[in-house]
Amino acid sequence: MKEIRKEDISQEVFDLYDDYAHNRLERRQFMEKLSAYAVGGLTLPSLLSFIMPNYRDKVQVRQDDPRLKSEFIEYESPKGGRTIKGLLSKPTNASNKLPGIVVVHENRGLNPHIEDVARRAALAGFISLAPDALTPLGGYPGTDDEGRELQRKRDRDEMLEDFIAAHDYLNEHPDCTGKVGVVGFCFGGWISNMMAVRVPELDAAVPFYGSQPEADEVSQIQAPLLLHFGELDKRVNEGWPEYEAALKKHSKQYEAHMYADANHGFHNDTTPRYDPEAAKLAWERTIAFFNEKLR
CATH class of the missing domain: 3.40.50.1820 (Alpha/Beta hydrolase fold, catalytic domain)
Known part of the structure; x- marks a missing residue:
């Protein structure tokens, strides 16, 4: 799977996600519009995975931090x-x-x-x-x-x-x-x-x-x-x-x-x-x- 970098993604994709995240697009509409950017070796699943939140790997301060x-x-x-x-x-x-x-x-x-x-x-x-x-x-x-x-x-x-x-x-x-x-x-x-x-x-x-x-x-x-x-x-x-x-x-x-x-x-x-x-x-x-x- 092609590794996606932020600089490879057009601003329209971020704007599209913003519309989805703020309920201006239903999920079906979001997926349909997002698919237009799944080109040049990018797949829709990889693009979706890239743009959605990754909570598991990004925690800076854990719940059990002794401090x-x-x-x-x-x-x-x-x-x-x-x-x-x-x-x-x-x-x-x-x-x-x-x-x-x-x-x-x-x-x-x-x-x-x-x-x-x-x-x-x-x-x-x-x-x-x-x-x-x-x-x-x-x-x-x-x-x-x-x-x-x-x-x-x-x-x-x-x-x-x-x-x-x-x-x-x-x-x-x-x-x-x-x-x-x-x-x-x-x-x-x-x-x-x-x-x-x-x-x-x-x-x-x-x-x-x-x-x-x-x-x-x-x-x-x-x-x-x-x-x-x-x-x-x-x-x-x-x-x-x-x-x-x-x-x-x-x-x-x-x-x-x-x-x-x-x-x-x-x-x-x-x-x-x-x-x-x-x-x-x-x-x-x-x-x-x-x-x-x-x-």
Whole structure:
């Protein structure tokens, strides 16, 4: 089988995957359109295998890493009358209370990649909580395709309430200083933006390629924002000029970075959309931002 390299794949394939991953294409349509790129020695199965997430081989911080205490907990989401499962992680050598970070998944539930990201945040010296918005439907089902289908069955405003409740859980946790921020990816980027709108006590928000709140909601934002965008992510980026204008109009504290030649999902190291340099820089900036705002 021909070895596929990222540079061998046209941007149209990444755009096609983005449409599929965000429910703008059904699987049958995705496969039909993807088959047009299975040329020059590439087969459809090999192309599909290349572009889909590889969770098994990409974990950076394992669940049993001795540097961490990482366990699944349940917390109450009072406004919805729900109990939500989440991964709570903190350094094992922490002798003092730590700032908190809510880590918000993409549009497919708490998959292994986001669990990994939450553990990375904990290793940076925080207590992190990564909720699974699919808990009321049985939790992340083991594949992203099934996860997306389940998440489509939930109301996103109800899920927002569940993540706001995660902020409140961390805020009151005995191992937390009470200073809490949020970082989220894709759907989680929208959640991060909306938590900045809805939670006056939020201390920092870091949306990665997230959809924006309505312009008339921006005046409610109190938290400082650090926003990350991929230059090739036309779908999300088209809403940024209006959002930035509203942030400036209301004199909100924000910092935004556009990563050259980076796709939507560039921080996710389990797919070929991953951009190592952009991801490394964005994460370094994220941790530095949380250290500044939460300590």
